[in-house]
Amino acid sequence: MTMTTDWQSEAESGFHTVGDFRFDDGHRLDVTLAYHTLGSLDADAGNAVMLLHGTTGSGRQFLEPSIADFLFGSGQPLDVSRFFVILPDAIGHGRSSRPSDGLGPGFPHYGYGDMVEGQHRLLVEGLGVERLRLLLGTSMGGMQTWMWGERYPDQRALMAIASLPERITGRNLLWRRMLIHLIESDPAYGDGRYGKQPAGVGHAMALFQLMAGSARHMASGLRSIDDTDGQIERIASQALDGEDANDVIWEFDASRDYDPEPGLQSIRAPLLAVNFEDDELNPVELGGLERAIAKVPHGRATTLPAGPKSRGHQSLHVAEIWCDHLAELLARTRD
Numbered sequence: 001m002t003m004t005t006d007w008q009s010e011a012e013s014g015f016h017t018v019g020d021f022r023f024d025d026g027h028r029l030d031v032t033l034a035y036h037t038l039g040s041l042d043a044d045a046g047n048a049v050m051l052l053h054g055t056t057g058s059g060r061q062f063l064e065p066s067i068a069d070f071l072f073g074s075g076q077p078l079d080v081s082r083f084f085v086i087l088p089d090a091i092g093h094g095r096s097s098r099p100s101d102g103l104g105p106g107f108p109h110y111g112y113g114d115m116v117e118g119q120h121r122l123l124v125e126g127l128g129v130e131r132l133r134l135l136l137g138t139s140m141g142g143m144q145t146w147m148w149g150e151r152y153p154d155q156r157a158l159m160a161i162a163s164l165p166e167r168i169t170g171r172n173l174l175w176r177r178m179l180i181h182l183i184e185s186d187p188a189y190g191d192g193r194y195g196k197q198p199a200g201v202g203h204a205m206a207l208f209q210l211m212a213g214s215a216r217h218m219a220s221g222l223r224s225i226d227d228t229d230g231q232i233e234r235i236a237s238q239a240l241d242g243e244d245a246n247d248v249i250w251e252f253d254a255s256r257d258y259d260p261e262p263g264l265q266s267i268r269a270p271l272l273a274v275n276f277e278d279d280e281l282n283p284v285e286l287g288g289l290e291r292a293i294a295k296v297p298h299g300r301a302t303t304l305p306a307g308p309k310s311r312g313h314q315s316l317h318v319a320e321i322w323c324d325h326l327a328e329l330l331a332r333t334r335d
Helices: 059-063 065-071 112-127 140-151 170-184 187-192 200-212 215-221 225-242 245-257 261-266 288-293 323-332
Strands: 012-022 028-038 048-052 084-088 134-138 158-161 271-276 299-304
Touching: 012 112, 028 059, 028 112, 048 112, 048 140, 059 065, 059 084, 065 323, 084 112, 112 140, 112 245, 134 140, 134 323, 140 158, 140 261, 140 271, 158 323, 170 200, 170 245, 187 245, 200 225, 200 245, 271 288, 271 323, 288 299
Parallel strands: 048 084, 048 134, 134 158, 158 271, 271 299
Antiparallel strands: 012 028, 028 084
């Protein structure tokens, strides 16, 4: 499949400011919400779809060719000649308000509830859309899709990719806390008042890549100590250049309020959950997806087998392997 569209250039960017936004912890702050869009909104706003990104990401991740070519091109499930695609940056991410804007450690410790509220405010107040044709999220965005189904039940279709609708515990909680401690325990962090990025940011992002990566591809790609040390150095260098310590801590800490399991029966919209067999962040052997989807009145779930194109948790970036399931969901909910 050959595509030539420069999706980064095609997308239009925008900002919506919510004055005196009230965080769940009681703090109030004027919050700027950044987003990108593709396509045009119909007069009845019936063709609006919104895609939610993962932790440390932004809406721009969906503009990567490995996703955009298989979703937004001519004849693809979200062909932008027919759909209006909204790609928000969640609070704390991308170009939306975040600690590194100036408040540093004084920025409110937002949670997933705050992020979902911000997404909804952007949609309704900023873009004038009351109901989505589709809400699709990956990883953290997938987790927030379950929350959307409970809080705002009138969406026409929901698709949660690489996620589980359960409180974060066990290994998933352990590595997230380890990541935060790697940064906070670095003397250069200085309780969040650092002059330059502490080295702990690089170590933290290396841990993130370890957990989100594919064991199969690591086995073939990391064949020696030199190969492995080189990858660690590359990840650390990229993190020190592109990440901010407080931003990263806040991003991973935000999942502390996540627990949609008690409300799964209240999800009214058709929901499709897609996970991956080789995703170590959402282990298949624990059976969490099967238990959860049985509680969703119009829920379906599938776990895609590992294959040559899968990348563990990062298979969410390989839309070629899951876009047919999206097309099926859209066809099933057309009326």
